[in-house]
Amino acid sequence: xxxxxxxxxxxxxxxxxxxxxxxxxxxxxxxxxxxxxxxxxxxxxxxxxxxxxxxxxxxxxxxxxxxxxxxxxxxxxxxxxxxxxxxxxxxxxxxxxxxxxxxxxxxxxxxxxxxxxxxxxxxxxxxxxxxxxxxxxxxxxxxxxxxxxxxxxxxxxxxxxxxxxxxxxxxxxxxxxxxxxxxxxxxxxxxxxxxxxxxxxxxxxxxxxxxxxxxxxxxxxxxxxxxxxxxxxxxxxxxxxxxxxxxxxxxxxxxxxxxxxxxxxxxxxxxxxxxxxxxxxxxxxxxxxxxxxxxxxxxxxxxxxxxxxxxxxxxxxxxxxxxxxxxxxxxxxxxxxxxxxxxxxxxxxx
Ligand code: FE
Numbered sequence: 001x002x003x004x005x006x007x008x009x010x011x012x013x014x015x016x017x018x019x020x021x022x023x024x025x026x027x028x029x030x031x032x033x034x035x036x037x038x039x040x041x042x043x044x045x046x047x048x049x050x051x052x053x054x055x056x057x058x059x060x061x062x063x064x065x066x067x068x069x070x071x072x073x074x075x076x077x078x079x080x081x082x083x084x085x086x087x088x089x090x091x092x093x094x095x096x097x098x099x100x101x102x103x104x105x106x107x108x109x110x111x112x113x114x115x116x117x118x119x120x121x122x123x124x125x126x127x128x129x130x131x132x133x134x135x136x137x138x139x140x141x142x143x144x145x146x147x148x149x150x151x152x153x154x155x156x157x158x159x160x161x162x163x164x165x166x167x168x169x170x171x172x173x174x175x176x177x178x179x180x181x182x183x184x185x186x187x188x189x190x191x192x193x194x195x196x197x198x199x200x201x202x203x204x205x206x207x208x209x210x211x212x213x214x215x216x217x218x219x220x221x222x223x224x225x226x227x228x229x230x231x232x233x234x235x236x237x238x239x240x241x242x243x244x245x246x247x248x249x250x251x252x253x254x255x256x257x258x259x260x261x262x263x264x265x266x267x268x269x270x271x272x273x274x275x276x277x278x279x280x281x282x283x284x285x286x287x288x289x290x291x292x293x294x295x296x297x298x299x300x301x302x303x304x305x306x307x308x309x310x311x312x313x314x315x316x317x318x319x320x321x322x323x324x325x326x327x328x329x330x331x332x333x334x335x336x337x338x339x340x341x342x343x344x345x346x347x348x349x350x
Contacts, residue, residue: 030056032280035072036085037065038267042300050287056280065091065173072100072272081272082281085131090173090180092119092128092268093334101127101270104282112289112307117266120331130266130330131288132303135323136178137262138253139232140224141217150224153182153255153263157197164223165201166213170349171341174210174228174265179343180336181263184328188339195340196347206350211235218246228265233302233316254323261326265333266306 036043039062047058063071065086072079072095084101086092095101096119105125109118117130138150149160156165167175183191203222213225214232232252235243254262269288271281287293294305295313304312312318343349 030277030280031059032056032277032284033080033082034058034060034085034284035068035081035083035272036060036062037068037087037091038085038301040300042296046288046293046296046300049293050284053287054280054283056277056283058284069095069098069100073098075274077274079272079274080276082275082277083284084270084272085267086128086270087267088173088177089130089265089268089330089334090177090337092266092270093331093337095270096127100273102273102275102278103127104129104271104285106282106286108286109289112286114306114308116327116329117268117306118331119270120329126331128268128270129285129289130268130306131294132267132298132301133264133306133325134228134230134267134301134303135254135262135264135325136174137227137229137232138224138255139214139217139227139250140253141220141222142249142251143220144223147251147253150253151255151257152259153178154186154194156224156226157194157201159201161201161224163201163203165198165226166203166216166222166224167198167206167226168209168213169206170195170344173337175226176337176340177265177330177333178226178263179340180333181326181328183336183340184332185260185326188343191340192343192347195343195349199347199349214250215246218249229304229317229320230302233314233320236316236319237302252320254321256326257324260328261324263333264325264330266330267301267303 051057068084072081086095103124109129113129119126119128140150155161182194210227210231213222214227216222217225235247256262269285271278275281288297289307291310294307294310298305298312299314302314302316
């Protein structure tokens with residue numbers, strides 16, 4: 001679906017049920033409204049399997065993360081949303097703060113999703129659950145640097161990398177979460193000094209997305225780029241000659257393997273505050289945590305399954321290799337975004 005079509009669907013609020021022959025009679029007509037910031041074709045098959053198993057149809061409304069959050073706010077109690085899928089813990093934390101979700105107590109989800117990758121539980125259950133993980137890593141130019149030059153996040157601020165660091169906007173949720181993680185590990189004073197050093201090392205002002213930074217490395221404009229794993233995995237799987245060239249010139253490092261581990265974020269799901277189909281919504285979250293759905297969901301965006309005991313079979317991720325992830329609760333990282341945004345303002349990180 002083109003972006004224009006997606007917007008049209010979103011605008012028209014198309015809640016018409018799709019034809020679904022052969023459904024169990026008891027569930028005929030039940031529709032779950034899903035607001036999704038994930039737009040992968042493979043997700044379609046995932047939802048079809050849920051319908052096959054439960055008879056509950058999925059009506060998907062696509063928008064980006066910010067669009068979904070503002071739409072939920074605007075709709076208030078009248079919102080038809082049942083389930084919400086967002087990418088990055090900073091956005092899930094924001095949705096929770098804005099009162100857009102509700103707590104879910106599910107023994108199955110608690111057993112399947114590690115506590116590190118769930119929202120905080122104030123007694124009634126977490127308000128969101130990670131459904132896949134992605135690591136925030138460094139990709140460097142093999143002609144100019146060695147892995148040892150960029151094997152920690154701390155080194156991004158070292159004088160040796162002057163004029164070599166490329167990143168998207170400091171305020172992008174992916175980066176807010178990374179800075180929030182560093183804050184958790186290093187404390188406020190060292191983190192702000194580090195951000196200052198990182199800004200001083202930039203090859204160019206922040207612009208573009210993660211893939212643009214990787215391409216900047218391959219083009220010789222940057223020495224090292226900050227990126228989520230799935231963007232590099234996409235290039236690894238690409239057969240386009242220009243992507244093969246990018247892969248040939250660059251290499252990936254999982255930072256901080258000798259210390260706290262690589263920053264690992266999530267794409268996650270929540271039940272909407274005003275869900276009209278709460279039971280079906282919880283059932284859907286539990287379905288997403290099942291072995292097959294986990295592999296499928298993660299693979300659709302070259303991410304890692306989050307559920308305990310489920311491993312990836314994605315060839316690009318297997319090529320990138322295993323790594324040690326940080327273990328701090330991702331909810332803490334989300335909560336740090338206000339503090340790190342103030343640091344960004346102070347050090348002039350746009
Ligand atoms: Fe992304």
